[in-house]
Structure formats: C-alpha cells, structure tokens
Amino acid sequence: MAPSCTLARMDIHSLQTRLRAFSAERGWEPHQNPKNLAMAMVVEAAELVEIFQWLSPAQAADLASDAARQQHAGEEIADVLVYLLQIADRCGIDVEAAVERKMALNALKYPVPTALSTAAQQVAVIDWRAVDAPARFVHSLLHTGFAVLTHHPIDTALLRRIEDEWDAWLASPAVDNCRFDPLTQDGYVGPERSETAKGQTEKDLKAFFHHYPGGRYPQELSDAALRYRAQAEALAAQLLDWVQQHAPEAARQSFPQPLPEMIAGSRQTLLRILRYPPLRGDEPAGAMRAAAHEDINLLTVLPAAREPGLQVLGRDGLWRDVPGDAGWLVVNTGDMLQEASGGVFPSTTHRVVNPAGEAARRARLAMPLFLHPRPEVRLSARHTAASYLDERLRELGLRAP
Ligand SMILES: O=C(O)CCC(=O)C(=O)O
Numbered sequence: 376m377a378p379s380c381t382l383a384r385m386d387i388h389s390l391q392t393r394l395r396a397f398s399a400e401r402g403w404e405p406h407q408n409p410k411n412l413a414m415a416m417v418v419e420a421a422e423l424v425e426i427f428q429w430l431s432p433a434q435a436a437d438l439a440s441d442a443a444r445q446q447h448a449g450e451e452i453a454d455v456l457v458y459l460l461q462i463a464d465r466c467g468i469d470v471e472a473a474v475e476r477k478m479a480l481n482a483l484k485y486p487v488p489t490a491l492s493t494a495a496q497q498v499a500v501i502d503w504r505a506v507d508a509p510a511r512f513v514h515s516l517l518h519t520g521f522a523v524l525t526h527h528p529i530d531t532a533l534l535r536r537i538e539d540e541w542d543a544w545l546a547s548p549a550v551d552n553c554r555f556d557p558l559t560q561d562g563y564v565g566p567e568r569s570e571t572a573k574g575q576t577e578k579d580l581k582a583f584f585h586h587y588p589g590g591r592y593p594q595e596l597s598d599a600a601l602r603y604r605a606q607a608e609a610l611a612a613q614l615l616d617w618v619q620q621h622a623p624e625a626a627r628q629s630f631p632q633p634l635p636e637m638i639a640g641s642r643q644t645l646l647r648i649l650r651y652p653p654l655r656g657d658e659p660a661g662a663m664r665a666a667a668h669e670d671i672n673l674l675t676v677l678p679a680a681r682e683p684g685l686q687v688l689g690r691d692g693l694w695r696d697v698p699g700d701a702g703w704l705v706v707n708t709g710d711m712l713q714e715a716s717g718g719v720f721p722s723t724t725h726r727v728v729n730p731a732g733e734a735a736r737r738a739r740l741a742m743p744l745f746l747h748p749r750p751e752v753r754l755s756a757r758h759t760a761a762s763y764l765d766e767r768l769r770e771l772g773l774r775a776p
C-alpha cells in the first residue's frame with residue numbers, strides 16, 4: 376500500500392542526508408540528539424497551533440484564502456517535518472517502512488464500518504485449483520484469519536479411515552502405552568489433564584494424541600494418519616508459499632526471513648488427532664470442547680470435521696461458524712505468523728462449542744496439522760520459534776512452569 380505519492384516524490388532518504396549535511400556544516404550535531412530534537416519538534420508544533428489559536432473553525436478551514444497565513448503555516452509544517460525526519464534518522468527508523476506498517480495495522484484495527492466489511496469478515500471458500508486461489512486465500516487470511524479450501528489434494532477417504540480407527544483407539548485402554556511425555560511433547564493426553572486455554576479456568580472437553588516426525592505412533596493402528604500427515608505437510612508448505620507471495624508489503628518487510636525458509640527441514644510440525652467425547656451432561660459449567668484460543672504456529676491445516684462446532688471470533692466481536700462441508704479444508708493463521716508479520720496477519724481466536732441435541736451424544740474427531748518453523752528461526756526481535764513455543768506451552772499447562 377503506498378501511503379501517498381507525496382512521500383514517494385519527496386524522497387525521504389535524500390532529504391535526511393541533506394539535513395545531516397546541513398547540521399554538520401554548522402556544527403549542530405552534538406546538540407541534535409533525539410531528546411532535544413523531539414522537544415524542538417513540539418515547540419514548532421505549538422507554533423503551528425498558534426496560527427489557528429483564535430481563528431473560528433470556518434476561518435481555519437479557509438486558510439488558503441489568506442496567502443500570508445497559509446505561507447506561515449507551511450513554514451511551521453516544514454519545521455515540524457524536518458525535526459521529525461531528523462529524530463527518525465538519529466534513531467535508525469525507516470520512515471517509509473514505519474508509515475506503511477502503521478497504515479496496514481490501522482486498517483486492521485479500524486475496519487471500514489459498512490456492509491462490505493461485514494462481508495469481508497466472512498471466511499472465504501476457495502477452490503484450491505483456481506488461478507486466483509492464492510490471492511483470494513491470502514486475502515481471506517488477512518481479513519478473517521481463516522480460509523476454507525475445496526478440491527484440495529488431501530485424500531478424503533483416508534480421513535474417514537483415520538476418524539474411524541482413532542475414534543476407537545482414543546477411547547480405549549491402549550492409550551496407556553502411549554501417554555504424553557512433556558520432554559518430547561508427543562503421545563496421548565486424556566480429558567483429565569487436557570489443555571486449559573490461555574485465560575480460561577476449565578479444562579477443554581477433549582482427548583488428543585500428538586505426533587512429531589520420528590516420534591511415537593500407536594503400533595495398533597494403520598499408517599493412515601502418517602500418510603495424511605505427509606499430504607497435509609506438503610499442502611501446508613505450498614500454502615505458506617502463497618502467503619509469502621501475496622503478503623502485503625508491510626508483512627513481507629517484517630518477516631525476518633522468507634516464510635518457506637523458516638520451515639525448511641523443520642521437525643517441529645505437529646499432527647494432533649483430537650477426540651471430543653460424547654457429552655454426558657455432568658460437565659463442569661462453562662467447560663467447552665475447545666475454549667476460545669489462538670493456535671501457536673504459523674499456519675494450521677484442518678480437514679472439516681464430520682461434526683459441527685468450530686467457530687471463529689470476528690473483529691466485530693461476533694462468533695461465526697467456520698464453513699465446513701464434508702471434504703473441505705479449513706486453514707487458519709497462528710501466533711507465529713502474527714509475530715513474524717508484525718501483526719499484519721492476525722492470529723484469530725476460535726473455539727469448538729458443545730453441540731445440543733442428538734449431536735451431543737456423538738464424539739467429534741478432528742486432525743489439525745500445526746505448521747512450525749525450526750526452533751532456532753527468528754520470528755521477531757523478541758522471539759525465536761523455540762522461545763515463543765516455550766512461553767505458550769507453559770501457559771497451556773503442557774510444559775512445567
Ligand atoms: O477441533 C477442531 O475443529 C479445532 C481444534 C483446534 O482448534 C485446535 O486443536 O487447536
């Protein structure tokens with residue numbers, strides 16, 4: 376997004392170079408630290424205000440009809456801008472990049488309050504094969520944190536098979552042979568010690584199995600989940616490529632390295648197979664299948680479950696069902712993409728609500744794949760992937776505090 380052609384015409388960088396030379400020739404540099412410059416800028420801003428001080432709002436709006444006053448205002452505006460550019464120069468701030476990034480963030484923070492923006496908050500359903508799929512996919516992620524793909528390359532017959540065998544396994548005593556190990560972070564976690572979403576008090580009403588490359592896998596089961604994992608991981612890598620290619624300039628400038636490089640050779644990508652057991656009616660008040668949360672990773676690939684319940688929180692504060700017809704694939708952004716993009720890609724809050732009626736008596740299976748960078752990858756000035764994951768796992772109670 377170009378903030379304005381005026382900025383481009385002005386060429387901020389060469390202006391800063393000229394200002395530096397101007398100060399050096401006059402021996403002013405020792406006094407021009409950011410603190411003094413900021414104070415001088417405020418004095419100039421006050422001189423600009425002084426021009427308007429006793430004018431009526433109508434007179435102020437009509438400044439152009441008073442040539443002398445208009446010229447005076449121009450001089451004060453120039454003074455303010457000159458100091459501002461010098462502050463940025465001394466602090467090593469790239470003004471153009473900072474403005475672009477701020478405008479992108481403002482657009483996210485203050486969406487246009489029209490019917491159009493309500494439509495923009497609907498998660499897009501996109502044919503993966505379409506020529507414009509990558510652009511539409513990234514647009515939907517930017518506006519809703521989610522996108523849904525149809526006609527994707529994941530084998531849906533394989534998914535049904537996984538659901539059937541894992542539904543039985545996750546509810547069987549065999550899970551005892553494969554319980555969660557906090558060191559390797561893989562294995563089975565039962566409802567009794569399931570996650571407590573950040574900021575929640577009740578545990579989620581779910582059991583799950585975590586699989587990492589080369590990690591433990593139930594020997595009683597077929598390799599269907601591993602085959603799904605390979606397909607999902609390849610698709611997730613392609614989708615991350617789409618994000619890199621179609622990300623707004625502000626996000627691309629924020630990425631410490633191209634996104635595909637972050638996952639190259641990663642063994643951190645997590646396959647989670649979830650079983651939400653049928654509800655018995657004696658669940659603690661307020662306990663939900665999956666309480667409101669954000670995913671930790673870059674992107675999540677999630678085949679639509681057979682049972683409903685997945686909802687996304689819109690920027691308008693309303694929960695909406697994520698479209699999830701049979702065979703569709705849900706994709707959402709996670710905290711790590713938000714961190715790496717300087718907030719341009721939102722990590723959107725979602726949850727799985729408890730069903731009512733007949734559906735409450737049925738289990739719900741889901742198998743998200745969480746795409747993770749290698750641990751040493753830098754996401755931002757604050758965090759590497761490892762430091763970020765560590766912080767979040769402690770919050771979830773999956774790693775000792
Ligand atoms: O069960 C689902 O559909 C979503 C699960 C989820 O959001 C998660 O495990 O992070």
Ligand SMILES: [Fe+2]
Pocket residue numbers: 668669670725
């Ligand atoms: Fe999630």
